[in-house]
Amino acid sequence: MMKQKEVNTMTLDELQDKLAQLQKSYKEAKFTHALSNLENPLQLRSQRRVIARLQTELNRRKTQEA
Numbered sequence: 001m002m003k004q005k006e007v008n009t010m011t012l013d014e015l016q017d018k019l020a021q022l023q024k025s026y027k028e029a030k031f032t033h034a035l036s037n038l039e040n041p042l043q044l045r046s047q048r049r050v051i052a053r054l055q056t057e058l059n060r061r062k063t064q065e066a
Helices: 004-009 012-035 042-065
Strands: none
């Protein structure tokens, strides 16, 4: 799980790469969970929240540039 401090220290390219990686991982985990239950289904929630943190930070930085 990523903390907000870690997100704040990342560069824009790192944020975009990490976001793409986590979104892919989340889709795979969700698909796996649909076919057979995950060992820890709460990991879906934590992944979704980290994705939201990254998206929020990206949007914040884009609005500051404009």
